[in-house]
Amino acid sequence: MGAHNGPTLITSVQRAFRLLEAASAHENGAPAKQLAREAGLPLATAYHLLRTLAHDGYIRKLDDGGFVLGDKLQALQTAGRDQTLLSRVRPTLAALRDEFATATYLTFYEDGEIRVAEIVDGPRAPRVDLWVGFQDAGHATALGKSVLRELDDESRKEYLSRHTLNDLTPRTITSPAELLRRLDSSPVAPAVTDLEEYALGTVCVAVPVYSGDTLGALGVSLPVDRLSRIEEIRARLLPTASRVTRSLSLTI
Template sequence: MGAQEGPTLITSVQRAFRLLEAVGAHEGGAPAKQLARETGLALATTYHLLRTLAHDGYVRKLEDGSYVLGEKLGVLHDASGTQALLSRVRPMLGSLRDHLSAAAYLTFYEDGEIRVAEIVDGPQAPRAELWVGFEDAGHATALGKCVLRELDDEARQEYLSRHSLADLTPRTITHRGELLRRLDAFPDDRAVTDLEEYSLGTVCVAVPVYRGDTLGSLGVSLRADRSSTIQVASARLLAAANRVTRGLSLTI
């Protein structure tokens, strides 16, 4: 029984891909019978696969009974595009890590949240312990504060209305007014720091980057006993930010 399941599963996957290709060839949609003829699949098999694909969002059935590609494929396409962009800038993050002996991070502000897209670390450059998700710690991380500082007032207030300023360490800023004051204190200084505000024993510095119109931040984390090197790290980050932005903004 087990020996027969593998080939059967592979065959089903191959049939599903053939069916998706056939659906994708018809911008206005195609009925199941036509798709069965074009793929050489039995009609019953075609109906079964279409129902499964529609249930999972890979195809969508129109009112006239035709099938078109579903939204799930669009999500996968967008994700593959993001992965391709990240592959372009990953060597730049690796260079930051190697030059500064510090883990390098890249975040994006998407759908109203600050999300980590990439971390490049190593034995000599361990990442900070992410004991609280970055989505809930934008006020306490250099990466998050960097994004918040670049937002306009409306977007910043909207973000803060949905996120409490949790007390993560004795150094965390927990009052909105104080946070806003500090974000606006040095408008000409593009680098933003986190001095043990997210995690005791760790300091971070970050600068803004962009993926097209999408705001993000590029940063590194250091042990607190290396805080004297923050200025050096800031200069290196600022030099890298333009290259990262160019890499992220190139058309796939």
């Protein structure tokens, strides 16, 4: 029974993939009969698989009865593209981690939020305890402040109108006006720092990066007793950020 079920399941998966491939060739949709013919499947089999794929969001049925690729498959394609891009820069992030024994972070500003895309750490370079998510701590992290520094005035105001500047440590800046003043007068621009503003005992430095038109930040965290190295690290971050931006902006 097991030997019989295995090949049957494999065959069903193969048929579903063939239908998806056929549907991908028709931007404006195609009827089940045409997809069945192009996939080399009996019409009844195609109907059954299309219903299943549509139920799970991999195929979408149009009002005219045609079928196109669904939102779920589009999301997988986007995620796959993002993973491919990140795979290009992980060696660069790891090299930075190994050189300075610092956890390395990459964030992006997407849909109005600052999101962590990658963290490269290790036994000698532990990451900071992310006890508050970056979406709620953009004002207190070097990575978040790097993004805010690069945004235009309208985008900054819009972001700050949606986020409360909570005092995460006694050093956290909680005044929007003071935060913007310090961002615009950063003595290490275009880099910015977080001097125990997110977590006591930890300092960070970050610089801007881009993935195409998407703004982000590259940064590192280190114990406060190594603060004296922050200028050396900043000097290395700038050319590294340029390499990361070039890698992320290449067409896949």
